[in-house]
Amino acid sequence: MLGAGRRRLVSIRFMSQYANLSRDELVAKLQALELANSPTSATSDAGPSTHHPTAPPPTTTAAVSDIPVDGKTMLKGKGKPLKVKPSKAFEFNQHPTRHVALLVAYHGWPYSGLAIQNEQDDTPTVEAELLKALEKTRLIEQGKGWDGCGFSRCGRTDRGVSGAGQVVSLWVRSNRKEPGMGWRPSIMPPPPPKTDEHGRPIVARASPLGEHAYPRLLNNVLPPSIRVLGWSPIPEEFDARFSCTTRHYKYAFHHRPTPASPELDLDLMRRAVRKMLGEHDFRNFCRLDGSKQIESHSRRVIDAWFNTDEAYPGMVVFNLIGSAFLWHQVRHIIAVLFLVGSKLEAPELVDELLDVSKCPSRPAYQMGHPLPLTLYECGFEGLDWRAGGYDGPTSGITADELVMEDDSRAKLERGLEELRQEAELRAWQVGNAVNKMREIYGKPAQVDTSSLFPTGGGEMLSMSTYRPVMSRSRGDTPEEVNRKWREKNPDKVRRGVQGVQGGDE
Numbered sequence: 001m002l003g004a005g006r007r008r009l010v011s012i013r014f015m016s017q018y019a020n021l022s023r024d025e026l027v028a029k030l031q032a033l034e035l036a037n038s039p040t041s042a043t044s045d046a047g048p049s050t051h052h053p054t055a056p057p058p059t060t061t062a063a064v065s066d067i068p069v070d071g072k073t074m075l076k077g078k079g080k081p082l083k084v085k086p087s088k089a090f091e092f093n094q095h096p097t098r099h100v101a102l103l104v105a106y107h108g109w110p111y112s113g114l115a116i117q118n119e120q121d122d123t124p125t126v127e128a129e130l131l132k133a134l135e136k137t138r139l140i141e142q143g144k145g146w147d148g149c150g151f152s153r154c155g156r157t158d159r160g161v162s163g164a165g166q167v168v169s170l171w172v173r174s175n176r177k178e179p180g181m182g183w184r185p186s187i188m189p190p191p192p193p194k195t196d197e198h199g200r201p202i203v204a205r206a207s208p209l210g211e212h213a214y215p216r217l218l219n220n221v222l223p224p225s226i227r228v229l230g231w232s233p234i235p236e237e238f239d240a241r242f243s244c245t246t247r248h249y250k251y252a253f254h255h256r257p258t259p260a261s262p263e264l265d266l267d268l269m270r271r272a273v274r275k276m277l278g279e280h281d282f283r284n285f286c287r288l289d290g291s292k293q294i295e296s297h298s299r300r301v302i303d304a305w306f307n308t309d310e311a312y313p314g315m316v317v318f319n320l321i322g323s324a325f326l327w328h329q330v331r332h333i334i335a336v337l338f339l340v341g342s343k344l345e346a347p348e349l350v351d352e353l354l355d356v357s358k359c360p361s362r363p364a365y366q367m368g369h370p371l372p373l374t375l376y377e378c379g380f381e382g383l384d385w386r387a388g389g390y391d392g393p394t395s396g397i398t399a400d401e402l403v404m405e406d407d408s409r410a411k412l413e414r415g416l417e418e419l420r421q422e423a424e425l426r427a428w429q430v431g432n433a434v435n436k437m438r439e440i441y442g443k444p445a446q447v448d449t450s451s452l453f454p455t456g457g458g459e460m461l462s463m464s465t466y467r468p469v470m471s472r473s474r475g476d477t478p479e480e481v482n483r484k485w486r487e488k489n490p491d492k493v494r495r496g497v498q499g500v501q502g503g504d505e
Helices: 004-018 023-037 126-136 214-219 266-274 329-341 349-354 399-441 478-488 490-495
Strands: 097-106 162-173 226-233 246-254 278-281 298-308 315-322 373-379 452-456 459-462
Touching: 097 126, 097 214, 126 162, 126 214, 126 226, 214 226, 214 399, 226 399, 246 329, 246 452, 266 298, 266 329, 266 349, 315 329, 329 349, 329 373, 329 452, 478 490
Parallel strands: 162 373
Antiparallel strands: 097 162, 097 226, 246 315, 246 373, 278 298, 298 315, 452 459
C-alpha cells in the first residue's frame, strides 16, 4: 500500500494534470479509459476474446493520450465523436461591393509615414496597418493590395506627421442587397443560404441599419493609434486625391519655446505669413524630389492664421489652408516663421524667398520638426459621414436610427477620450520632474538666447553666430534636380516611372 506522503504526491500530480479540464473533457477522458480497460479491448496475450459472438464489436476510439484538451474532437455521449463541420472557404466575389470614403485619424509618431513603401516591406506605416485590417475583416479581397480595391488617399504624410482628417476612397464588401450609389453586384452567384440540421434555410437577421458598420469593424482590429472616424457612400467617379479641393494643416508650438527664452513675436509671424497668401512659386519652401519630375512649384495658399486653445495654456496653433502642397512645404514655412518670431529674420525674408528670379534655389535652413504637424481636414463636396451602419442620407435619419448611430459615435468617442487622457497623464508625469527640479534648484537663470531658436516639437537650435538665411549656401534649382535624376535613372525615364505623387508630407 502507498504511504500517506506517497498518496498525497500522486493526488497532487493528478490534480495538476486535470485541474484545467472542463467537465465534458473529464468525462471524455474517463470514457476512453473505460474502453481501454474493458474485456473487449484486451490484448491477444491473454488468448482469444471472451465476448459473446453475437455482441457488436467494440467502438473504435482514440487512445487517452490522443484526445486533445481543446474539446474540438473529444468524444461525446457513449463513444460517439463530435460532428465538426468543415468551415467553408470565404469567396469574396460572391458578395456585392460599394465605393466608400473613410475618415481616418492617426498618431504619426509610431510610423514611418502614411504610405506603404512596398507591400512586401515590414516598415511600419499607417496604410500597412489599414490594409491588414481591411483584409482581416474581409472588406477587401485577400492578397490583391491597394490595386485590387481602387484605393486613393487625399494627402500623403511623412514620418512622424499625424492626421485627424485623412480621407481615403476604395471599394469594399457591402451588406446592401439592392442597387444604389457606388454599388456593384457580386461577380459570382451569391452563396447558397445556410440551412439547419433538417435542411431548412436559416433566415439571417437583417441589419436594422442596412450596411456594415465599417468604423466598428476596422477599429476592432486596428491598433489604438489609428481610428476610423466615419464612412460615407460615394459615387464611382469619386477619387480621394483628385476630388479634394482644400487641405488644412495645423502646426502646434509653445509661445515661449523655453523657460529662459522670450516669447515668440506673433505679430511679426503674422506679417510674414500674410505675404504667402495667394499663388506663388514655393520652390524655396519645400524639399525637391527629382523622381517626381515636377516642373511647376506654384501653389495657392488660401488662408493662414494663428490661434490659441484654452485647454492648452501657452500653446499656439498655426493654421494653413491651401488647394495643394509640395513635399515638406508646411514644415519649411513654419521654420521660416520661427526665425521671424525669434527676431533673427525680418518678415521681408518671405518676399526674398518667393522672388525666384533673384533666389532661384533654396538657401540651407532647418525645416520644422514633424511631431506637431497634423493634416486636420480635407475639403470635399457631397460627403455624408456616419459612424454606424446607417445607409441613407443623414438628413433623413429617423429617431430610432439616430439612437443607434449616436451609440456608435459615443463608443468611438469614449475610446478616443481614453487615449487623450492617457497622453495628458504622461505629460503630467514629465511635469512632475520639471517641478521637482525647480523646487531644488529654483527657476532657470536667464541666458543669452540671441542665437537660439525653435525648430518645433520642443527642440531648439543654437548657433554661436547667427548667419542670415539669404547669405547661406544654396542647393540646386528644380531644373538641375530633375536633370540629375534623369541622368542617373535612364531606365526609369524610358519606362515613365516616377516617385509617389501626392500631398505635402
